[in-house]
Amino acid sequence: MIAEIGHFALMLALVVALVQSALPLAGAARGNQAWMAIAAPSAMVQFLCTGTAFGCLLYSFAVSDFTVMNVAQNSNSLQPMIYKIASTWGNHEGSMVLWVLILALFGGMVALFGGNLPPTLKARALSVQAMIAFAFLLFILMTSNPFERLSPPPVDGRDLNPLLQDIGLALHPPMLYFGYVGFSMAFSFAIAALIEGKVDAAWARWVRPWTLLAWIFLTGGIVLGSWWAYYELGWGGWWYWDPVENASFMPWLVGTALLHSAIVVEKRDALKTWTILLAILTFSLSLIGTFLVRSGVLTSVHAFATDPERGVFILVLLVIAIGGSLALYAWRAPQLKGGGLFAPISREGSLILNNLLLTTAAATVFIGTLYPLLLDAMTGDKISVGPPFFNATFVPLMIPLIIALGFGPMLSWKRADLKGAVQRLKFALIVAMVVTAIAAYVTWGRSIFGAIGLGFSGWLAASVLIEFGSRIGIGRSNFGDVLRRATGLPRAAWGMMLAHFGFAILAAGATGASVWQDEAIQSIRAGDAISIAGYEFTLRNVDNVRGPNYVAQRGVFTVKQDGEIVATLAPERRRYLVQGTETTESAIFTNAYADLYAVLGEPDGEGRWIAKVYFKPLVPWIWLGGAVMVLGGFVSLSDRRLRVGAPTRRQAPTPANAPAPAE
């Protein structure tokens, strides 16, 4: 019964989406107020319908209703409740329902908080949003019905893929989707603006919070996914340049560019057509990501079931959405009026450089990701493009980005004084050199790239702090004034400082992880030790343990440094009972600057075990940096100025074309 309600709710949502995609759009074209007014309530209804459908699916998973095929195939009564719930989106059908739920959630939020949007823009944006929803609902109902019944029902379910039974992966998909799908809002606003033929500062002010919100979640989702791969797969890496990772990284790169170019539209009324293009590209890349991951073109943990029919459906959808929006862009964009002028050396100029570097970087990732697929389709040659390619293309583009990032915030709008900026950044240069020298000394004999990379991070961190310090008057005013200024600074300024500083931390972590890692692999008995980087890992014993739906062998290592025990690590080899699959659970001890990482391998049957241990300096900084970036995003989102545009609460509606308040 519950499943049928869910199925019916999805069909209802499809009908509502159809109405919402047609009427408000037509109403806006003809000036029919009543038709336009349908947009907001229908967006709410659509959210309710998809919410009901998702709730029904969630319920079926929570109570382990194995008469539903999807539950029977992807869950098991022995799973802890959290993984029963996570199973809802740990499969193709359920994850698509989550996709449309988040899409409807964004539509609903615009309907709810967008009271101050110009009525035509709001109607058109919600219409475009509903078109996307319609396509995906149709996709679900036609090719991936999550509510299909199974008769007779099995006694128990087939279990969730054990690799996905992990807290990191329970949270990773919802966050990533929130980001992916969140960019649909910027896309819908961009299409609406193209139809209106008008982009102004107010438009950017409305689009930015939605973009920022999506960016925050995409950043969090990617970091979480990377963290999961790091500790769960047991290969010790944090980023593999795997096509599936790239699929989420490309929208992030272009979305980050969009976030910055929208600032120029808002403040300076320039870069409009470029910003519109970025909004279209960001969501297009999100769609391409969905296609790559869901169609089964790539075989990975994400391709739950490969079904050519689905791939073709998404491909057609992709062609219509991307082709259509770009055609609309080509037709309408030339009519948008250009705005403020500026010199190359200016804040605008630096943001353009940021945009060029980020989009170029995204293009190299795009080529590296899609070229193998293209070559296979055209010639049948099978190649893989791995980390060496991306290290040779992506990394060189990040270096000028980091250098420019130091200068950018120092430059004033329109025309800036580069000499002055260089003057103020002298100290950052000194910091960079000192950091490089210290790092080179400490790691003497190892790759010099590590020291240089750390120097760049030092440059970035120092310049971010210098810029922030000069804003609040450190060194010029007394403590009270500084404090007053710091608290009076817009949250957006705090957010920018945090996000950029987080990037510096992450860059340092990435450098350390790729250059200075130590590892050793040995076959050892209980009592034997492996030594790396001044640490001695001793295998104490291996026990058999039992979990809720698995059995495991757990090795206990004690780690000594200078004769003192600093950590105890207990990696496991698990065997999940239902599917009979084995997984490796690594054990990690983290301190402020390094990870100690141990993996238990297979036994040889004569009392020896293969053990692999790593010393990974600076790796924790990757997650720390990502977390600081996310925090910066939230702080910036809480800025009063942005709330004027989007989620408004208890605030008198401002006239639609109110002039942008001064900074």
Place this chain on the structure above:
Amino acid sequence: MSTPTTGRTPATRKKRRLYAVLAGLTMLGIAAALVLTAFEDSIVFFYSPSDIAEKNLRPGQTVRLGGLVEADSVKKSADGVTTEFVITDMNKTIAVSYKGLLPDLFREGQGVVTQGTLGADGNFIASEVLAKHDENYMPKEVADALKKSGKWKEPEK
């Protein structure tokens, strides 16, 4: 942060556009150069044992080798951490040695993809054995290679 404009006039619209286009083109040029050089050095081809027998690999060239792990071929060498096994496409075989942890789903008789270089003795030295994510999964490249050698059997459902 915004400061008033200085006395000089900002660049004209045309000039500004020219700058932007030039910057864009420069960036594209750099990117193209990076991509092309990187492609030359870092593309890894996938070969089956039969392909390797036909092609002349450069010494030290990194390739991917895929096929089935031959039954009863997996052996641990004396150091306890190096595994030796034979990869076959049911046509040709090649001996592989790999030092490291094998993925959880590495099994005799199942598909596998390894990455590494061909040694002087004709044996393959793998630096990576790629993980598969479930026991029914057959790497796509391996399936295609088996189809090519005519030994492909549809997996039973």
